[in-house]
Amino acid sequence: MSQKGGSLDSLLVWIESFLSDGTQLQYEDLMEKKYLFNVLQQIDPRPLWSEPIDECLDQASQLHNASILYVQLLNCYAETLNQTVLLPMLDLNAYVNYEEDRAASQLEMHRLLMLFLGIAIQCKRKDEFIAAMETLPDEIQEDIMENYRTLAQHLVRLDAAEARTGGAGLRKCCNDRLDCFKKYSEAVEEKCYLETVVLHSQAAEESKPGSSPTPPSSQQSNPADVAALDSANQRAAQLAAQLEAKTAEAVKLNEKLRRQKDKVQRLKATAAKANAGSAQGVKMGALNEEIERLKDKISKFENMEKEVYTLRQRQTEFDFYKSRVQELRTENSQLVEDRQHFEELLSSSRRKEEDVIERLVECQMRCDELAGLREADAERSRQALEAAASAGGEQAVARIRELEAEVDRLRSTGSAGAAASGGPSASDDKQERWKFLEVKKELVQTRRELAKARKQAETDAQRAKRAEAQLETATKAGADREHELVGTRQSHEEHVRELERRIHELTNQIVLLKRKGSEAMKGLREAELAEMEVMFQSVQELTSQVSRLKNNNKILRQSCDKLKSEVYKIFTIEQENERLLAENRELRKTKAADSTAQDEWELVRKKNLQLEVENKKLRRIVESLKMTLVQIDPYNKMRYHYITSL
Missing domain, CATH: 1.10.287 (Helix Hairpins)
Known part of the structure; x- marks a missing residue:
C-alpha cells in the first residue's frame, strides 16, 4: 500500500522504466552516475541543459551535479510550466552524505524525484509518460499519483499569483531564492573541494614530507580540475602567508599586552600593599560575584533574544497564513x-x-x-x-x-x-x-x-x-x-x-x-479563529517577553552603574598606585643601602607576584565587562572610553 504523501521506492521503479537495457538501479548509481541527467534529457530534450561530470566519485563532483540538476529543474518549472515550487530547498550536504546518513539522503532524493514526476506529467509528452506509468503495477501507480498529489499542493502558478497580487513580487522572490541557492551550492562545493584538497595534502605530507599535495585520481584526469586545484593551493599558500603575518602581529600585540599587564600588576601590587590587601580582596570577591551574576544575566538575555527570533519566525508564518486567508477570500x-x-x-x-x-x-x-x-x-x-x-x-x-x-x-x-x-x-x-x-x-x-x-x-x-x-x-x-x-x-x-x-x-x-x-467560509472562520488564537498567544508571549526584557535591561543598567562606580574606584586606586610607586622608588633607594630589609623585601615581592596574578584576572574581567557593555549599549563605548587606558 502507498504511504501518505508517496514513497521513494515507487519513484525509483518509475525511473528504472526510462532505462533501455532493463537493468536494476542501485541508490549509489543515482548518486555516482549520470542517470538522472539522461532521464531529464528524455523528459525535456532542450539544448540548454549543461553537461554534467561523467563520473561522480567524490563529494565535490556530486555536489556540483546535484546543484546543476536542481537549478535546471526549477528553471524548467518557471520557464516551461510557469510555476514555482514551494518545497524546501535541496539540502546538498544531506544529499551527498548517503554513506553516513542514508535516511536524510533518501529524503532529499525523494524530493528531487518528485520534481521529475511533476515535469513528466505536465510536459507536452505527458500522454506518453502516463501510458508508460499505466504499465506498472497498480500499487506503484497509486503511490506515484500520491507523490504527484503531494507535489501539486506545493505548486503555484506564477501568472495566477501575479494576477491576484497585481505585480511580479512572487517571481522576484523565486529568482532571489534560486540565486541564494546557487550561492549556497557554490560555497558548499568550494568548501568540500578545499576540504578534499586539504585532506589529500595532509595525507601526502604525512606519507612524503616536503612533497606537494597530490590531488585525487578523479581530478588528475581533468585539466580544469588540476588548474582549479593549483589555484586553490596558491590561495591556501596566500592564506598561510596572511596567517603567519597575523600571527606575528598577534605576537607583538601579546608582548605589548604583557608589558601593560606587568605594569598593571606592579600597580596592583603596590595598591594591595598600600591598602593592606584585605579590604581589596573583599572588594574583588564581591566584584567577581557581581561579574558572575552579570554573565548569568547576559546568558539569559541571549536566550531571550533567541526566543524573540523564534517569535518573529512565528509572526512571519502568521503573515503567510494571513495572506492565504486573503487569497481564500478573493477566491470566495x-x-x-x-x-x-x-x-x-x-x-x-x-x-x-x-x-x-x-x-x-x-x-x-x-x-x-x-x-x-x-x-x-x-x-x-x-x-x-x-x-x-x-x-x-x-x-x-x-x-x-x-x-x-x-x-x-x-x-x-x-x-x-x-x-x-x-x-x-x-x-x-x-x-x-x-x-x-x-x-x-x-x-x-x-x-x-x-x-x-x-x-x-x-x-x-x-x-x-x-x-x-x-x-x-x-x-x-x-x-x-x-x-x-x-x-x-x-x-x-x-x-x-x-x-x-x-x-x-x-x-x-x-x-x-x-x-x-460554505466549506470555504467554514475553513476561513476556523483559520481566522486559529489565527486569532495564535496571534493572541503570540501577543501575550511577546508582551511577557518585552516586560522581561525591560526588567532585564533595567537590572543590566543598574549593574552597569555599579560597574562604573567600581571602575571609577579602580581608577582612583591606580592614581594612588602611581603616587605610591613614586614613593616606592624613593624607598628603593633607601632600601638598597639597607641589607637588613632584604628578607622583608622578598616577602613583598612574593605578595607582588600574587597581586600580579590577581591583576591579570581583574584585567580579563574588566575587558570582558567592557565588551559586554559595548554589546549591550554601543553608547557605552563612548562613555567608558577611558577603560582602554587600563
Missing part, C-alpha cells in the same frame, strides 16, 4: 460572482423560454385562423355546387332535346301529309304551323333558359375554381403553418430540454458552489 468572492453570473444566465434562459411560449401561442392562433378560413372556403364551394345543381341544367338540356325531336317529327308529319293528300287543307296547315310555332317558341325559350343556365353554371364553375384555388392556397398555407408549427414545436421542445438540462447543470453548480462557499 470570485465564486460568488460566478454564482451571480449563472443566476443571470438562468433568468435570461427563463425569459427566452417565455418568449418562445408566446411565439407558440401566436402560431397556434394563426393556425386556428387559417383553419377557419379553410372551412369558410369549403362552405362557399359547397354552396356553389348546390347552386349549380339547383339551376337544372341537365333537365333543360333534356327538355331542349325533346322539343327538337318534336319539331323534327312535326316537320316530317307535315311533309308526309302533304304528299299523301296532294295538298294540305288550310285548317290543318294552320294548326300544324301554329303548333310548330309554339314548339319552336318553346324551343327558343328553352334554349335561352339553357344558355342562361349554362352561363350561370360557368359563373358558378369559375367561382368554384376560385374557391378551390383559395382552398388549395389556404390548404398549402395551413400545411406550411402546420409544418412550421411542428418544426417550431420540435425546436421549442429541444430548446426546452436544453434549457432544462442547462438549468439542472446550473442548479448543481450553484449547489456545489454554495457547498464550496
